[in-house]
Amino acid sequence: MRRVDPQHLGNYIAGAWREGQSGKHRRNVNPADIHDHIGDFTESGVVDVEWAVDAAAEAFADWRARGPIARAEVLRRAGRLLEERREVLAATITREQGKRLVEARAEVDRALTILDFTVGEARRLNGVTTPAEDPRTVAMTFRRPIGVVGLITPWNFPVAIPMWKVAPALLSGCTAVLKPSPFTPLTAALLVQAFHDADLPPGVLNLVQGDRAAGEALVAHPAVAGVSFTGSLAVGLAIQQVGASRLLKTQLELGGKNALIVLDDAELDRAVDAIIHGAFGQAGQRCSATSRVIVDRTVKEDLLDRLVTRVQAMRVGPGTDPAVDVGPVVNEERLEACLNAIERAVADGATVACGGRRLTDGLPEGYYVAPTVLRDVPEQSEIAQEEIFGPVLAVLDCDGLDDAIRIANSVRYGMSGTVFTKDLTRAFEALDRLEAGMLHVNRPGVGAYAHLPHVGTKSSQYGPPECSPQVWDFYTEWRSACVAY
Template sequence: MSDILHHYIGGDFRAASTAATRERRNPSRSTDLVAVAPVGDATDVGHAVAAAAAAAASWRATTGPARAELLYRLGEIIAQRSEAMAERIAREVGKPIGEARGEVGRASVICRYYAGEAVRAVGQVIPAQTPDTLQYTVHDPVGPVALIAPWNFPLAIPLWKAAPALAFGNTVVLKPSELSPRVAHELAEAVHAAGFPAGVFNMAHGDGTTGAALIDHDAIRGVSFTGSQAVGARITEAAAARGIRCQAEMGGKNVVIVMADADLDRAAALTAAGAFRFAGQKCTATSRVIVADAVRKPFLDRLAAATAGLTVGPVMESACAIGPLVTAAALERTTAALATAPGERLFGGGLPADGDWAEGNWFAPCAVAVDDPAHPLAQPPDAANPRRDPLRVTPPRLALLTGRSDPARTG
């Protein structure tokens, strides 16, 4: 697959204004080229925003039931294409096919849910202090909004952002992750097939410079971002300086605390699944476990057994629970983290160097004992540079300190 993907602007797929491109390869098998996507520049962004601005007035004036019908139709199209979309997600970002199918199903539900929201009452009627007075509030669309989405939920998160914005009369410009351009292209194809008016939904491929150009554009009136703390902080600052709306979801760093009276079988099963499914590449993934000394050994024995029951690859098989890391760089950061601050390896971490594991970004689940909350492995990684941290196990005296030692993050 060598054809270069196009931006989706003003109801049409358009070639980029520059020749700059970026390849996206299958993280399970690096010889498999999934997509070649353009790296949009300020000109491409300008075209996308201009299309959104031109469509804003007519979309705002479109009735709620009419917007609802289009969103419902989009959900139906996604449902009809569900297996092909799930396979694309598995191939492009390494998500196990079972989870990929679940994501596509959720994406369809998101569209249907916000189709319902588009026809519900909004605003309030407020009792007036003077006679013959009607006092009420309504919610107006903000205008063209920028949506910057991550790679780990390449279909659901763009729709979590786009569907409510569209339902309430806003036009949008999506900048998908450069690690999931093919899935984003298929979302744009579904939007096109649903019959949304030209300019209501737009998409510009690219990297951080593309996103920065989008945020800085004068016609953008709101931003919804999911990604790293560092980038989210810069976007929030830029939005505040311009006086525009901003929503930033910046990852999670989640801890499980296992008390002495816990159901250890259930605790171990939930911990293993939360830590290692999809190689832990979620803001909701468990990355730390704090265990009471009285149950430390029996819990770890159960955790090792529960982890061994999670199948590593291939992602297209329904039994798969753990796929590859999303990029070779993420794999390198993970192995480097273990090498420079190893701790006590409790279990896991090894895969054969041949066969199914030779070409992809594979890393086996492992657990490392850490006693100090200042230990390098206890620090949160940057979500923009993902790595799969080894699961850490710490003693009970660190429960409150470790559980609260990260900067504020959403989960």
């Protein structure tokens, strides 16, 4: 099959690459060096979305009829291709998004793990047989795909998050329109190219590049049966409001303000390792990133001494440099958001223990923020309540477990929660009472297994989880049947 280069093309609709109807393009640059011009990508609008949804709708009946085991074979072929192209994908993620190359490779591996898990589910998309109330009758349940789905994905995991939507959508028998972030268009195009090269039938998976106009058109299209979205709370609420008038099925993974609790009996070096990984890995640009540390006053200074020493030694630079510990944030908007949040935090009474500034010396012109630790943070201040999405950590004081849990639960989000303690009773107490969807004890508060639900509580999640057998509750709907004989 003839390969195409999606870098110089636009959308992928009905099995072919094509330019957007508007003819407009968006410039894509490397956040580690803004003079590195990656390409100009199609800016799609309503017409492009209509073409893509029409293609998905036309392909639905035949794709559904294949059955999950046959559909899994196509996904398996795509997985093999993606594994062969691992280094190209990782390098593209680093160039577009800015994360370190080792982190980008880990993301590709995570996407492959998710795909592998999903393919294995092909033989478990089952219902139940159950006793009937009538004689000579069999009662049963089974699942059916909901139809065309819109998949709207962010820039922070430009392969893994699209994969954990695309893979279950296609295996379930749905057809899909993927609308990725405009900051990582090439990565999304390379992902879709692998499915194309795996002989996925035309129209089953479509790609529409662009920003708000494309996303709004996808959510509003009457032929779209469900929308799976990962991103901000504000956009998630807008999707829910638009879709409510037609009972649109939604799966919304939204923001987080995740807490890591350090109790008085914690192993401090182990806790510091987890904080470093959770707060500054991928420049803090994860929905499950550790953005708050809630530490018992009796060990606060000891923890801070160890933490600040480690953070001050972290090296910041391009993700292609193997000596670097923290890459850039994704764009100027994120850079300014981080710097402004730090400034407001200081005005609210916090103290900068380290970092707190933009870095430029000896670096290419890019979006570099010094890893920042803010201490003595008031618990009702903005920095303690709202997501920053960058390498900025707020440290708050507490008096024991009850106080720590109260502070951890005081925010409107509930994505991830972590506790460090040697006391098994207190660990399970925290697991019971923390208002978060993904919980951890004595380990980093980021990362998830493909077979466990990726899910939040409160304003962090609406609808079924992702990445687990529970994901089928979004992409399929139940049927029940009674057969007399």
